[in-house]
Amino acid sequence: MNNGELxxxxxxxxxxxxKCIYCDFYSVASRTMVPAWLEAIRAEMxxxxxxxxxxxxxxxxxxxxxxxxERELALLFESIRKHFSFGPDAEMTMEANPExxxxxxxxxxxxxxxxxxxxxxxxxxxxxxQYLGRAHDGARALRALRECRxxxxxxxxxxxxxxxxTQTLASWKKTLDLLLEFRPEHISCYELTxxxxxxxxxRKESGRVxxxxxxxxxAFFIWTSxxxxxxxxxxxxVSNFSLGQENMCRHxxxxxxxxxxxxxxxxxxxxxxxxxxxxxARRWWNVLSLREYCRLLGxxxxxxxxxxxxxxxxxxxxxxxxxxxTEEGVxxxxxxxxxxxxxxxxxxxxxxLVRVSEGRVRPTRKxxxxxxxxxxxxxx
Amino acid sequence: MRQIRNFSIIAHIDHGKSTLADxxxxxxxxxxxxxxxxxxxxxxxxxxxxxxxxKSQTMVLPYTSRSGELFELNLIDTPGHADFSYExxxxxxxxxxxxLLIDAAQGVQAQTIANLYAAMEHxxxxxxxxxxxxxxxxxxxxxxDQIDHDLGLDSDTAILCSAKEGIGIEDVLEAVIxxxxxxxxxxxxxxxxxxxxxxxxxxxxAVASCRIFDGSLVPGDIIRFMYTGATHxxxxxxxxxxxxxxxxxxxxxxxxxxxxGIKTVADIRIGDTITLDSxxxxxPQPGFKxxxxxxxxxxxxxxxxxxxxxxxxLDKYKLNDAALVYQKDSSVAxxxxxxxxxxxxxxxxxxxxxxxxEFDQAIIMTAPSVQYKFTLEDGSKLTIExxxxxxxxxxxxxxxxxxxxxxxxxPERYMGAVMKLCLERRGSNPRVVYPTPGRxxxxxxxxxxxxxxxxxxxLKTVTQGYGSFDYEITEYRESELVKLDILVNGERVxxxxxxxxxxxxxxxxxxxxxxxxxxxxxxNFKIAIQGAIGGKVxxxxxxxxxxKDVTAKCYGGxxxxxxxxxxxxKKGKKRxxxxxxxxxxxxxxxxxxxxxxx
Numbered sequence: 001m002n003n004g005e006l007x008x009x010x011x012x013x014x015x016x017x018x019k020c021i022y023c024d025f026y027s028v029a030s031r032t033m034v035p036a037w038l039e040a041i042r043a044e045m046x047x048x049x050x051x052x053x054x055x056x057x058x059x060x061x062x063x064x065x066x067x068x069x070e071r072e073l074a075l076l077f078e079s080i081r082k083h084f085s086f087g088p089d090a091e092m093t094m095e096a097n098p099e100x101x102x103x104x105x106x107x108x109x110x111x112x113x114x115x116x117x118x119x120x121x122x123x124x125x126x127x128x129x130q131y132l133g134r135a136h137d138g139a140r141a142l143r144a145l146r147e148c149r150x151x152x153x154x155x156x157x158x159x160x161x162x163x164x165x166t167q168t169l170a171s172w173k174k175t176l177d178l179l180l181e182f183r184p185e186h187i188s189c190y191e192l193t194x195x196x197x198x199x200x201x202x203r204k205e206s207g208r209v210x211x212x213x214x215x216x217x218x219a220f221f222i223w224t225s226x227x228x229x230x231x232x233x234x235x236x237x238v239s240n241f242s243l244g245q246e247n248m249c250r251h252x253x254x255x256x257x258x259x260x261x262x263x264x265x266x267x268x269x270x271x272x273x274x275x276x277x278x279x280x281a282r283r284w285w286n287v288l289s290l291r292e293y294c295r296l297l298g299x300x301x302x303x304x305x306x307x308x309x310x311x312x313x314x315x316x317x318x319x320x321x322x323x324x325x326t327e328e329g330v331x332x333x334x335x336x337x338x339x340x341x342x343x344x345x346x347x348x349x350x351x352x353l354v355r356v357s358e359g360r361v362r363p364t365r366k367x368x369x370x371x372x373x374x375x376x377x378x379x380x
Numbered sequence: 381m382r383q384i385r386n387f388s389i390i391a392h393i394d395h396g397k398s399t400l401a402d403x404x405x406x407x408x409x410x411x412x413x414x415x416x417x418x419x420x421x422x423x424x425x426x427x428x429x430x431x432x433x434x435k436s437q438t439m440v441l442p443y444t445s446r447s448g449e450l451f452e453l454n455l456i457d458t459p460g461h462a463d464f465s466y467e468x469x470x471x472x473x474x475x476x477x478x479x480l481l482i483d484a485a486q487g488v489q490a491q492t493i494a495n496l497y498a499a500m501e502h503x504x505x506x507x508x509x510x511x512x513x514x515x516x517x518x519x520x521x522x523x524x525d526q527i528d529h530d531l532g533l534d535s536d537t538a539i540l541c542s543a544k545e546g547i548g549i550e551d552v553l554e555a556v557i558x559x560x561x562x563x564x565x566x567x568x569x570x571x572x573x574x575x576x577x578x579x580x581x582x583x584x585x586a587v588a589s590c591r592i593f594d595g596s597l598v599p600g601d602i603i604r605f606m607y608t609g610a611t612h613x614x615x616x617x618x619x620x621x622x623x624x625x626x627x628x629x630x631x632x633x634x635x636x637x638x639x640x641g642i643k644t645v646a647d648i649r650i651g652d653t654i655t656l657d658s659x660x661x662x663x664p665q666p667g668f669k670x671x672x673x674x675x676x677x678x679x680x681x682x683x684x685x686x687x688x689x690x691x692x693x694l695d696k697y698k699l700n701d702a703a704l705v706y707q708k709d710s711s712v713a714x715x716x717x718x719x720x721x722x723x724x725x726x727x728x729x730x731x732x733x734x735x736x737x738e739f740d741q742a743i744i745m746t747a748p749s750v751q752y753k754f755t756l757e758d759g760s761k762l763t764i765e766x767x768x769x770x771x772x773x774x775x776x777x778x779x780x781x782x783x784x785x786x787x788x789x790x791p792e793r794y795m796g797a798v799m800k801l802c803l804e805r806r807g808s809n810p811r812v813v814y815p816t817p818g819r820x821x822x823x824x825x826x827x828x829x830x831x832x833x834x835x836x837x838x839l840k841t842v843t844q845g846y847g848s849f850d851y852e853i854t855e856y857r858e859s860e861l862v863k864l865d866i867l868v869n870g871e872r873v874x875x876x877x878x879x880x881x882x883x884x885x886x887x888x889x890x891x892x893x894x895x896x897x898x899x900x901x902x903x904n905f906k907i908a909i910q911g912a913i914g915g916k917v918x919x920x921x922x923x924x925x926x927x928k929d930v931t932a933k934c935y936g937g938x939x940x941x942x943x944x945x946x947x948x949x950k951k952g953k954k955r956x957x958x959x960x961x962x963x964x965x966x967x968x969x970x971x972x973x974x975x976x977x978x
Contacts, residue, residue, distance in 0.1 A: 010936065010937060025936075061936065190932045190933055191932040192932075193931070193932050193933060214926065214927055214928050215927065217927075217928050218927035218928045221928065238930050238932065239932050239933065255934065255936065255937050255939060256934070261937055263936075263937050268936075268937065269936065269937035269938045269939070269940070270937065271937060271939070283939070283940050285938070285940075308940060314943060314947075317943060317946060317947070318939055318942075318943050321942065321943065321946055322934075322939065325930070325934070343960065343961065344961055347905055347961050348905075350905075351904070351905035351906065351925070353904060353905070366927075368930060369927055369928040369929075369930055370904035370925075370926065370927070370928065370929050370930060371929075371930040372929045372930050372931060372946075372949075373903070373904045373926075373929050374904070375946060376946065376949055376950060376953065377904070377961060379946075379950055
């Protein structure tokens with residue numbers, strides 16, 4: 001599926017200034033190993049250069065890629081350009097945190113080819129930001145947004161988090177209103193997640209923090225979706241909004257549509273569709289330790305820790321689940337793979353969870369909210 | 381024969397019957413102390429966990445009395461629950477005496493009295509034994525008072541013991557020798573032996589436990605079962621020690637086993653009389669009953685693929701439990717299954733647990749029902765224990781349901797709560813006796829249907845554990861019955877239908893709807909649950925949908941993580957039954973009749 005589309009390249013920068021209490025992505029709060037990582041990732045690129053020659057998206061994520069110094073970023077991009085090529089109009093995203101951005105850094109990465117900045121703003125309310133353990137305040141975030149525009153970035157995305165104990169619908173609206181003055185091309189609104197491995201998850205377990213509850217979560221979600229729509233944003237995935245169809249994140253959509261991608265750096269995941277109908281799609285992932293990652297590459301070995309081949313059942317289950325998380329939905333004919341029983345679809349429609357248009361079953365706002373159980377209902 | 385004593389221990393549940401039996405066995409030197417495993421007689425897991433004896437076992441105890449004489453004491457163990465009262469009665473018919481065991485702290489309870497009546501019916505010597513005298517809460521004087529007044533026995537003859545601590549064990553054995561008469565019988569007369577138990581041996585087939593009243597029996601004899609008429613050639617006779625020990629001969633007065641190439645326990649009727657085919661007795665031992673199931677429920681495999689494996693499990697189970705009856709059944713909601721008949725609720729519980737534990741079956745059981753009798757307008761008669769086959773209401777001329785006599789013993793202070801409970805359950809004609817100050821014995825006429833579900837649990841709750849209960853089925857009475865249907869999102873779930881009394885229909889309808897509301901998890905759509913009689917909705921509840929379950933983030937390219945979670949949830953779903961799009965958990969089907977604790 002989607003074999004015609006060029007793959008995407010993901011690079012995981014496993015460094016942060018400090019760890020945020022809610023985040024369960026792999027990173028270390030120290031820059032000591034940056035040089036070793038740069039060397040290792042160069043070696044990893046060499047391993048895959050032949051199999052993945054051309055991409056049309058790059059996503060430099062983390063961690064916090066913006067903690068890298070200009071010269072480190074220069075080295076990284078030099079390696080990328082050496083081993084890989086990009087198609088015309090490639091989308092090249094870099095994640096950044098407000099406190100580690102500067103005009104000089106922005107100018108530099110623009111020169112290296114980055115054309116989309118994704119800012120980890122999270123909130124513009126200082127109480128929220130302190131609660132989350134972020135290193136910036138609201139004013140710094142707004143300044144970073146201005147700097148992105150000044151550096152000429154015409155495609156800026158902002159990450160926000162809602163559903164905090166410290167938040168009210170009114171304070172959340174204030175964050176959105178301040179942000180909307182910049183009209184960012186893309187906004188990701190993630191509901192706060194309590195991963196068991198994070199400090200926040202542990203605080204929840206011990207009862208020191210409380211989720212705001214299903215009713216409030218649903219209210220925040222629906223309100224946000226409506227509010228952003230009124231301001232011209234397209235709610236194209238559970239947590240993602242774009243100013244018009246053209247500003248959807250091309251890289252992330254590859255993940256959701258079974259388009260191949262190569263992930264480099266510790267903890268990164270890769271996916272390759274089989275070259276023919278006989279070959280199964282495969283996914284593999286890298287070790288969760290920076291030290292191990294560097295050691296393996298130092299010995300000329302791939303830093304892979306796991307691998308799976310998707311059975312056609314698994315592939316279909318993913319297609320269903322991922323499809324029902326996006327506005328694009330799934331093909332109505334595809335649903336027959338799971339059940340010829342029309343009653344499930346009828347029930348969904350009656351309950352206002354999906355609508356059917358252009359031969360596709362698309363979740364409504366209410367449907368997005370229960371997307372996990374939609375896939376479960378359909379699967380045998 | 382003068383040196384033989386045949387006796388049983390009878391007691392209310394938990395009064396220490398198995399512990400005492402184990403002590404007697406230990407005292408007889410049958411087991412080394414270090415081999416002594418608690419409660420040898422209760423050798424099924426369920427029995428040990430629940431502290432009750434389900435399948436009785438028998439054992440011969442050699443005992444040298446204080447006077448130096450060697451005795452052969454046959455301890456005939458009895459099941460400790462009303463469901464098995466017929467088996468108890470056959471065991472008692474094989475004895476000359478009983479130890480009536482009473483807990484020193486709890487005193488006389490409902491089954492103590494029921495057991496006493498049963499022993500008196502067989503005109504047995506009765507030795508009261510006060511157990512657990514080591515407990516701080518033991519009140520021996522009070523119990524002696526109850527023995528005199530509640531039981532009408534002589535408390536001076538009561539033996540004090542603590543089976544747990546090994547106190548008074550020899551006194552018990554001496555009392556057996558002194559007070560239980562030796563068996564009478566004539567070895568020269570034609571063989572007459574009473575079957576009081578049967579169990580299955582995978583190598584030898586069904587093994588009958590019996591008491592020889594007259595005559596004798598040796599391997600090679602051709603025996604005849606007088607009720608079934610079947611004949612068998614005896615392969616082996618013997619007595620029970622910790623395991624079977626073969627003997628050359630069984631003679632009048634003794635208790636032992638017979639192996640005779642009998643295929644299943646269902647071929648052996650408890651209470652049947654064994655005689656010699658060549659020289660039969662003219663009359664069988666009295667008291668034979670063809671035991672019929674009184675409680676019915678359907679068993680379905682959770683996954684319809686497991687139907688053959690369930691069939692196999694039931695066939696194997698049945699080898700050792702003749703009382704279970706079953707036949708094929710099917711339900712629109714649950715697919716292929718079996719309609720099963722049980723001796724009572726405990727029996728039902730035991731079958732369910734053993735199928736799950738020993739036979740590894742994942743099953744759904746429907747709410748239990750009793751057997752109803754109908755006379756239709758055209759004069760035909762119908763017996764129905766499955767709501768699915770409830771007759772067309774307009775065709776019913778008369779409906780009947782089984783009634784019981786319920787005996788409840790309780791401290792007086794709970795009288796109000798118990799009266800209320802029994803009246804709610806359509807109890808009538810209460811008879812109240814105050815045998816000793818502060819204690820009440822109350823007898824009700826009640827429909828069996830009202831006690832087949834959680835009555836005992838409710839009684840325990842309202843009396844804080846002090847109430848005890850026993851019952852016997854008395855008669856069928858005319859009743860006004862209706863069929864209560866349950867609809868989930870407009871679809872009738874046949875496996876949830878109930879036959880109920882008209883006056884109770886609304887209450888039960890509300891109860892079932894409320895229970896299902898608790899049992900069925902929220903879905904992403906609204907679920908309506910309705911109780912209906914003949915298309916008319918009499919109760920309803922609504923399960924509101926959950927609003928949100930979506931995972932905010934797909935963790936970058938780590939799609940596998942999300943899918944694995946989904947696969948895990950899918951597995952969990954397999955434990956549910958789908959009705960329409962609604963997932964109904966296994967527990968919902970049987971719990972619909974369970975009342976909530978206030």
